[in-house]
Amino acid sequence: MAQSTLAILGAIAALTPSITAAKIIDNNASPPNISTLFNGSIFYTWRPRSHILPPSGQIGDPCMHYTDPVTGLFHVGYLHQGAAGATTDDLVTFKDVGKDPTFIRAEGINDPIAVFDGSVIPYGINGTPTLLYTSVSFLPIQWTIPYIKGSETQSLAVAHDGGANFTKLKEGPVIPGPPFPVTNVTGLRDPYVFQNPTLDAAANSTNGTWYAAISGGIHGEGPSQFLFRQYDADFRDWEYLGQWWHEQANSSWGDGSWAGRWGFNFEVGNVFALNTEGYSAEGEIFTTLGAEWSEVPIIPQVSQFREMLWSAGNITTSSNGSVHFVPSMAGKLDWGQWAYAAAGKLLPANSSASKASGVDHDRFISYLWLTNDNFGTDAFPVVAQGWNSVLTTTRELAQGIISDVVDNDLVNETASWRVGSRNSAAGTVELVTLKQTIGQEVRAAFISNATRTFTQSGRNISTTAPGYGNTSATALDFQQSPMSRFFLMTASISFPPSARNSSDLKAGFQILSSEYESTTVYYQFANESLIVDRSNSSAAATTTPGLPSNNEGGRLRLFDIAGSDSGNSSAIETLNLTIVVDNSVVEIFANDRFVLSTWIWSWYDQSTEISFYHEGSQAVAFGNVTVYEGLVDAWPERMY
Template sequence: MNLIASTVYLAVVVSAADPLTTRLSSPDYTSAPPNLSTLANSSLYDTWRPKAHILPVYGAIGDPCMHYTDPATGLFHVGYGHEGASGATTSDLVTYTDINPNSAPFIREGGINDPVAVFDGSVIEKGINGTPTLLYTSVNYLPIQWTVKYTKGSETQSLAIATDGGRNFSKLEHGPVIPSPPFALNITGFRDPFVFQSPIFDNILHTSNGTWYVAISGGIHSEGPSVFLYSQYEQDPNFETWEYLGQWWHEDANSTWTEEGWAGRWGFNFEVANLFALDGEGYNPHGEIFTTIGAEWSYAPIVPQVSDERDMLWVAGTQKLSENGKLEFEPTMAGFLDCGRSAYAAAGKEVRESSLPSQTSGAPDRFITYVWLTGNFYGTLDFPTAQQNWSGSLLLPRELSVGYFDVVDNALSREKGSWRIEAEHGNGTLTLATLHQEIARETLGALKSNTTTHFIQPGGTFSSSRSLNRSPNSTHYILTTTLNFSPSARNNSALKAGLSIFSGSHESTTIYYQFSNESLVIDRSNSSAAANTTLGITTNPEVGKLRLFDVPNGSNGTAIETLEFTIVVDGGVVEVHVNGRFAISTWVWSWFEDSRDVGIFVEGGEVEFGDVIFWEGLVDAWPERSA
């Protein structure tokens, strides 16, 4: 749970009853913007609003959380922080139905256990009496942050059960079921309980098959971040008693998987840990254990109440019983789930093949995660939120699996990074494993099929930037292309290649790869004329570390692997996906109406581009809202 963002809502809402009626006439996008914070409330509602993404009708969105497949309907419920927690149902991972009118919450603060706030939680789908049962962080005191003294009792874990098909989660009339952090730990945080079952854990711990576990995120002052593990006590069907099993995972404060930057920093406090197992197809409880976590940290000197950075990471690893009988996690590889600095707090859930979306698409058991994209950098930006009347979005759902790919066995592939060696073939090649992530198949398929316009710009080999013959007319599209680099590119420190988007006579945003520091960059420095007039319109670059490996190419030849872009532009949301194992997402607050062009971007060398394929229009994820 991001604590700053969770308090944004009050400043945002202009009209709860019917925000549509309060929207004013559109600003003039043909001339330079005024200070946007001087505009009428809600006048920017449409300017950067995504259509295929998940966000409430109005107001701020916080962390995704509390997803579940309702066993009674097969519908998948996607939850998110909003006046407590709100959510939507989907039968296809494409379109969504608000669980309540106006995105009203299904749970909110104000109970005996949670007088101050409701933070993230997760759902046991067949819980108490077979009903979806939510375990969530009930909050009693604020502020809470890893940079300040922890107020005892701030965060406890409480239960609520679905009623009315999930339109409300009714809090159980008893106290928290996890009423305190482990004894005498000077914690930095203790929240975001993630419930799961694991035959692997059952086996190692000699617990009954089907035991429920809870991973709780946090850390210990001056020691570092931790995931605290609990198990259902004596298979209590009411889930009232959870036994502490120790720190499943702990890292030293301010440490990192590798200082080379492949997996950010472990930081000082973990949030939103998800714990699940994957194989090459998707979710498999007998597979490889993964966790996705949010890691909070700051540059020195640490300023109270300020977390400079939040890294959204994934980690895979092995489990072992320690000498004192505690189950402990040892990472084997780690990376960013999304490199965007505003992308955080991912929350996922296993989505079984029996769910409605999977029944339709034929997908196997999957683990699907939603990443949050904060609209005001965790509440620290003075964005013209009242003018927009909403803040933040979830990113498109992603399905996760273990990805395997063959590479040349060399220093690049042997470095400690966001991959591990799965197999050594003895012929100069390795099979690497990493987290494979793709936009959910139904979502991606729908974005490509339910479009208003589809066109292809032929590729070619380019040594300079150029406009495409045709560009989208809107800010709602998906495009793919590929870049092939010659072997010499790896040592060409001047080379930058990719695409420009939101380009026009005044603005442009560039998405490019460079070998110099092996990074994928979104250069937003000229992305918004509004940045010149308005606070909170940030234009700092987004940078993600991405390695293009050497791969076998023909008989004994090698090549740099192809960079495969999938870029989603949806209002102000830009998602850049590369090679099924890299994502970087951000906001681009382009202002001018003519900033619609997409172009080839090349500097310092020559690159072979594949076709640039456009699907414009995207799906309206909320058909019932516009009805």
């Protein structure tokens, strides 16, 4: 199709993104430079079906979620022309809170410049959902430059119209800044409200007190969570309890292998408590947080790296009465370089979704922002696409337990797990970590609503030559492959004990493959990593700037698990993969404790094939491979 025709049709598409727009792009021919296409020309090309994103345009951080105590509906919020939201009664399908989903906009007295992240007290002022958010008055704001005093303040707004609008209180910020003398901050934003009885006891608070953890840091000192405590019933005043969590500038958890760097500034910190089922007020204290850092020299207004971390720990009380969060483990909430800004919320057992699905316990669910353009710094063709970024699939967090782990060197590390208990007789330990799984209703819906489900026979693959996995050897192809780029895939890979010391073993799958494109997802023992090789993922990457083809990867340790025969034999923990492919959005879950979310911008329609992937001198066993094709339309009421 000629460029000129494309341009004209593209212009139409921009006005009304429609199937027309998708049709004019020929995904059976080599790609053009997409950046040159008109607004919205490729609106549907990579648009996911089951994910949360606004009708069009940019999505930023998820935030401001809550369950409306009146309706039981769960509200998912996200930054979009201020902040916008959608409701769900099943965690699977969503409904915009209004024709315009934006429920709060900037340009008020407290926020003339911008609305940043916030969080909601569901039963707040007058029993109404009440938002505490960062109201922005001055820019620029970044940890790499001096802080403009008063640039970030924390203000209140109250839900109206069932959450379709939040009305700002006619008063100044309830937290107007960091308390003196904490004046030279690197940031002070993203207030996260929570209740916690353990903290109540430690801080000598009334039971049920609300707290706000505000993320930031101090120039020259390092990142912090600033803790505030509710002072009055109307949340007008908040008592500063100090930096309840502070890390040295640019330090790391252990050697950094498992949780990157604490960096120079914290963002989007959440604080919550989990047991093995999900949320539990009395559970272990967890936090999710973003960490910003750069290599030296630090360039003003450039935050080179962002880490999306989690940590769990204990609350201690100092002799002077101040409370502190002391981490006992920390890890990556998502290893995807473009997955960031997680925001989670208690989903109560009495929410509509939980009641409908029969989940009788409280849960904690979380969403991440998956940026399309590297936090706005890359040249991704967002104009041609007409939308920008998504939230990751609804994720449940819980306390994760790994049982019967052989008590060897593999477990003794400053890492993303801790030893919960030790069975000296058996020579085993029970490890505790963060459990992350796809929301159970979502997983169930992807399975039950699949338009096509097929199982690939298991398979053992022994020694292969280096590079073998990258050949298009038909012998490795699946018997069936998806016909689209919308599917959920599960699979397991078992490794022999000898794999542990292999320097060359890689095992996994090639997905989204055709003769033109292919993406390899594999585990590599040499560096205990799960890799997504995107070097050949997109034909469009060669024609269009801003479609990176670098590898994504994350660290996952497969432990030795004691056998049932009293620990005399052990086996390497099986790698259990769940892969969600929702068009360009690819999320890889492993062993309920590893997630990597990324983009695969497949160009050709036929790039849907799957095959086994194996390289190296050690044999592996693939099993339990099932593909559920179709996913679910998350937005049944949207026009597009």
